[in-house]
Amino acid sequence: MKVLIVGSGGREHAIATSVAKSPKVNKIYCAPGNAGIGQIAECVPITAMEFDKLVAFSKEQAIDLVIVGMDDPLVGGLVDALEAAGIRAFGPRKNAAILEGSKAFSKDLMKKYNIPTAGYENFETAEEAVAYLETAKFPIVLKADGLALGKGVLICNTLQEAKEGVQEIMLDKKFGSAGNKLVVEEFMQGREVSVLSYVDGKTIKTMTSAQDHKRAQDGDQGLNTGGMGTFSPSPFYTKEVDDFCNKYVYQATVDAMAAEGREFKGIIFFGLMLTAEGPKVLEYNARFGDPEAQVVLPRMKNDIIEVMEACIDGKLNQIDLQFEDNAAVCVVLASDGYPVSYEKGHVIKGLEAFEGKDGYYVFHAGTKQTGKGIVTNGGRVLGVTAKGATLQEARANAYEATEWINFDNKYMRHDIGKAIDEA
Numbered sequence: 539m540k541v542l543i544v545g546s547g548g549r550e551h552a553i554a555t556s557v558a559k560s561p562k563v564n565k566i567y568c569a570p571g572n573a574g575i576g577q578i579a580e581c582v583p584i585t586a587m588e589f590d591k592l593v594a595f596s597k598e599q600a601i602d603l604v605i606v607g608m609d610d611p612l613v614g615g616l617v618d619a620l621e622a623a624g625i626r627a628f629g630p631r632k633n634a635a636i637l638e639g640s641k642a643f644s645k646d647l648m649k650k651y652n653i654p655t656a657g658y659e660n661f662e663t664a665e666e667a668v669a670y671l672e673t674a675k676f677p678i679v680l681k682a683d684g685l686a687l688g689k690g691v692l693i694c695n696t697l698q699e700a701k702e703g704v705q706e707i708m709l710d711k712k713f714g715s716a717g718n719k720l721v722v723e724e725f726m727q728g729r730e731v732s733v734l735s736y737v738d739g740k741t742i743k744t745m746t747s748a749q750d751h752k753r754a755q756d757g758d759q760g761l762n763t764g765g766m767g768t769f770s771p772s773p774f775y776t777k778e779v780d781d782f783c784n785k786y787v788y789q790a791t792v793d794a795m796a797a798e799g800r801e802f803k804g805i806i807f808f809g810l811m812l813t814a815e816g817p818k819v820l821e822y823n824a825r826f827g828d829p830e831a832q833v834v835l836p837r838m839k840n841d842i843i844e845v846m847e848a849c850i851d852g853k854l855n856q857i858d859l860q861f862e863d864n865a866a867v868c869v870v871l872a873s874d875g876y877p878v879s880y881e882k883g884h885v886i887k888g889l890e891a892f893e894g895k896d897g898y899y900v901f902h903a904g905t906k907q908t909g910k911g912i913v914t915n916g917g918r919v920l921g922v923t924a925k926g927a928t929l930q931e932a933r934a935n936a937y938e939a940t941e942w943i944n945f946d947n948k949y950m951r952h953d954i955g956k957a958i959d960e961a
Contacts, residue, residue, distance in 0.1 A: 545607030549828035576903025613639035684716030767954030773961035876917030
């Protein structure tokens with residue numbers, strides 16, 4: 539079969555790597571892709587939001603399955619456009635992708651269906667938000683309602699900080715229309731854990747757990763980024779946590795969406811906070827996390843195409859989802875200055891060191907093929923992932939592998955997986 543993957547980051551490279559292992563697949567395309575994806579797929583110069591072109595290309599090439607990796611096209615309705623043209627697509631339709639597309643919607647859904655989450659209020663004007671904040675307990679969390687590249691969340695320790703945050707999100711429109719509405723949420727304390735899941739509208743099958751590192755600098759300092767590294771599984775995601783979430787979170791979310799007439803098929807990413815009162819939902823995403831996909835997918839034993847087709851066909855209950863009994867760690871190599879300003883176009887050396895090395899992966903996020911070779915083309919450049927029998931071994935392997943690669947403004951955190959030692 540022919541598969542088209544929509545997206546251009548490390549997540550899409552991880553998906554493509556899994557798809558390439560399926561005996562069902564004989565041709566992979568990626569739109570628009572990147573230099574790493576280009577080594578296993580044919581990249582086509584169509585961006586993720588050019589729906590008409592993606593539909594036309596899928597028809598011309600007789601694509602059997604389109605996998606939508608990114609949030610913007612899902613929230614914008616790409617799956618609907620593909621299905622309307624008779625093309626099979628993996629991912630939620632527009633009315634279900636709102637689970638990620640609107641934080642206000644997802645918070646209201648959790649409240650209505652008693653899914654544990656932080657206390658919150660939604661606001662449509664800056665004045666109302668500030669009036670509420672003047673009576674609130676600090677620290678407190680401000681969230682832009684819409685998609686903001688994982689950066690629309692501010693933790694405010696004082697009323698002054700919160701007022702500046704409201705100004706930034708709602709009035710200065712730092713995140714564009716994502717800030718038309720604001721969610722003000724109580725600050726939760728505890729361990730963060732990410733759990734990705736496959737969903738077919740009724741059945742949900744959760745994947746192995748992971749933990750992301752969002753801040754740019756060591757010690758969780760600096761600005762929020764799209765993610766600087768991950769490890770899987772999380773030692774804090776115990777059987778007790780899993781039992782609780784199976785009972786009160788996972789199936790409850792799928793059932794809630796169905797009850798709202800928003801049948802969800804695709805990936806639900808559960809961002810959980812393990813609080814003293816028990817696990818609570820921090821956020822939902824409607825697609826694979828990035829860089830969580832880079833540590834979860836390499837550990838999955840199943841044929842990803844079989845699982846995705848089961849989701850589309852409502853037959854996920856027939857799949858026995860299995861993961862390797864090991865661990866994986868991903869360290870993101872970024873451009874120094876990310877997420878604010880950074881140079882592009884630096885030649886990347888050492889990528890060939892990964893060829894033929896079992897258990898080592900280099901997932902491209904911001905790269906481009908040029909006459910000079912593969913060069914940096916983004917803030918997050920590469921995700922260096924390694925497996926190991928234990929988390930400690932996987933981390934040592936991943937950091938060793940980061941030394942195989944060099945480019946001029948290479949930057950990374952040196953404490954990815956530090957929490958492993960505290961488990």
